[in-house]
Amino acid sequence: MEYLDFEMPIKELQDQLAKCQIIGEESEVDVTETCKKIEEKLEKAKKDIYKNLTAWQRVQLSRHPNRPYTLDYIKALCGDTFMELHGDRSVKDDKAMIGGLGKIGDQSFMFIGQQKGYNTKTRQYRNFGMANPEGYRKALRLMRMAEKFGIPVVTFVDTPGAYPGLEAEERGQGEAIARNIFEMTYLKTPIITIIIGEGASGGALGIGVGDRVYMLENSWYSVISPENCSTILWRSWEQKEKAAEALKLTAKDGMKLNIVDDIIKEPLGGAHSDRPATFEAVKEQILKTYKELNKLTEADLVAQRMEKYANMGVFKE
Incomplete structure (x- = not known):
């Protein structure tokens, strides 16, 4: 431990x-x-x-090496029914972004999420959970497939950000993320988004446009990480704790700002302290939300989703 x-x-x-x-x-x-x-x-x-816990301590918990990642949730929820799908049909298969079909009970879902590694070798293999453009294009391909067959989409967000490398920019990182945000807004099938760890910047938004967005209690969601924010404002990482507080990145902050719809409680000590309880809480939230969204027509589903995001940031003086 x-x-x-x-x-x-x-x-x-x-x-x-x-x-x-x-x-x-x-x-x-x-x-x-x-x-x-x-x-x-x-x-x-x-x-x-x-x-x-302070905001910075929650950031630390979200990065705990024993914290469950996307594949842990999928395996716990679906068992042997999960079938991973690969490739964006253009460049290659991005190992930082995984996706595929699986069942919870009798209901099929398209699961998509960023995957981190557990040791040095797997972290390099998964590119530390930072997807390239082909990862976001793979995610979009799978979402379109889900829409075609009327399958609801569940996305798990856990990334320190989209990969900022030169080759990623050359292949259109910004365009790929923007395209996903645009397409997800109009997707004619329910989208349930759960932030299970880190939800940083456009890397999170690229699969984060959901009809319902939930955060695990010790996850965070922000335009930038506390360390990078501290580096920009104070030219040093030493103010990361102060930056974490200022960014309003915790689940409670997300609720107050109407960025997320609800908080999924974690066991005392964090998601890693009692994995089965965490998986069960996530499973119950997914099934409950799908039951609500499944009652809506395609037109109402898209209209409500567009209204949800159009109202963000609107205020009266």
Whole structure:
């Protein structure tokens, strides 16, 4: 188990509890009462820490190395029914963007999302979850396929941004993302978007135009990462915590700004602390939302989606 800097008090108590239990097992000393007191302290420490997280701490949790990624969710939701589809039919298959057909119960969905790696080798293979233009064009191809066969789309957003490399720009990164935003606005099938980790910049928007947009409790959604914002404004990464607060990037901020529709609660300690509970919460939200959206006609679905995004940023003085 890996711990973030603000989780060290929890680690210390868990180490104390483990040592206490070992003493009880290896000797005749009754440590039941001592262990109970440590457990109470541990539970209190968890509640105190996780119920009062700063924006930067939530950013750290969204990047936790043990946090589940897109394929983890898909496998948990679909089991063996998921069939991955590859390629944009133009350049190549982007490993940072995955997609395919799968079933939750008897209902088919087109799943699309950014995929990160678990170690150095897989992170390079997945390009750190940063898709090239062909990744967004693959996503659009799959969404059009879903529209053709009347299959709802579920997108999982988890990216530090679209790949900013020279070759990506040469192949039309900006155009690919803009095209996806335009096409998703008019797509005649339900779109459910869930931000499961990082939701940065156009990389997130390229698959983020949904009829309903949800954020996991410890995910973030912003035009720029706190580090890059700090670099631009203060010429240093040292102000990243201040930038995180100013960017209003947490799920609660998203709700206040009407950017997202609801927050999916995570287990105490984050999505990685109890994966089955997290997967179940996401599954319930997808099925509940699809049931609501499936009642709408194609015309009403598109009209409501367009109105939703047209109203963003509108205010009265």
